[in-house]
Amino acid sequence: MSPLNDWNRLKPDTQLAVDKLLGQLRSGTSTQDLLDSYLYAKKLLAESMQAFIRIGIEERNEAFHDLRKQLHEEIRRRYDGRVPEKYLKVPYGSRVHEELFTLLLQRRGTHVQADLLRVVTADSVHTERRIRELRELGLDIHSSNENGHDVYTLRSLDIDTSFIPTIVGNLIKKDKRLPEARRQAFFNEIGYDPNAAKAR
Template sequence: MAGKDQDPQGEWEQLRPDALLAIRGLADSLEVGDIPTQELLDLYVYSKRVVAEVMGARFDMEFPGLSPEFHRLREDLSETMVSRYGGSVPAPYLVVPYGSKVHEKLFHILLQRFDTEVPAGLLRVPTRDSVHTERRVRELRELGLDIDTKKHSGIDTYRLCSLNLDFSLIPKIIFNTARDKKHSLISRAELEKILKAG
């Protein structure tokens, strides 16, 4: 596998031969048909991992590295949080969560296909088939993004419906941050009172 510090183009070039060998090996084994089940499963798991890596590198080659719209929405959310609760809630609780590169990549895909259903499998490409992809999308929704989920022919899909944030979720964001910090700066009861009044 390629190193994490390698550029996407170099990673793509390095991983492509391994992906081709893995796919051909799996295809040959499926064609033979009488291969032991465990051996076939091992080939499948290996092939899936290598292909996920190479396709993730390919995605990274096209990803601009920065989604201005993602950062603008986060700034809008931060400014609104501070304007509403800056005088009454401790500043460490007014931090916008879920700003990782993975969140940004997922948002980028949804934005590119705005108001179109995107299969969950496509969203797994930039995360290299991470099992947590769907959770990261749910976290984007927790920020107030209007992301619709549906099932089509047994396939989960996600659709970014609007770029207008739902600011009514701000109290929940603040409360969850405080909970993660074990309510160390203000009591839970006092925070709940402020958020309900706000």
């Protein structure tokens, strides 16, 4: 189902839920009924506004995929034949990552509040983790605080390739079946220090 169809489907129920909540706020209804109405309206608002903001997000962001392709080619250029193929991947390519990148790209060079970015994930608590993952790919996303609000800014489409050893090293580190001696050998091969990566 398209975001527009989702929006049209969710909008009437959301309006009713908000109207009910507003009526209860005005009438001084019982605490539990008010909380129940709030939680129901909050859920519908998150889902409907997610659909609304997705209307303006293209199904495929070519810039996102081009940057990932550039990164993958550079990883292969550096490490092909030195570490197994399964570690030469570019992580964090989910639809959520793509949508968050798209919102930042649409507002490139300007501050984007974390609250707005959470709209695309229906107010998920993991939204800012997904943004940090984009930064872990070497994308030029700057974080700061503006008037008490966390904000993110996509400053350019340049990739910081100094993150590449960490990208590959993290994939190696996550392989729990890999013997420790081979893990360390791969770390040495790519110049990856797990302790330094944590500090970064």
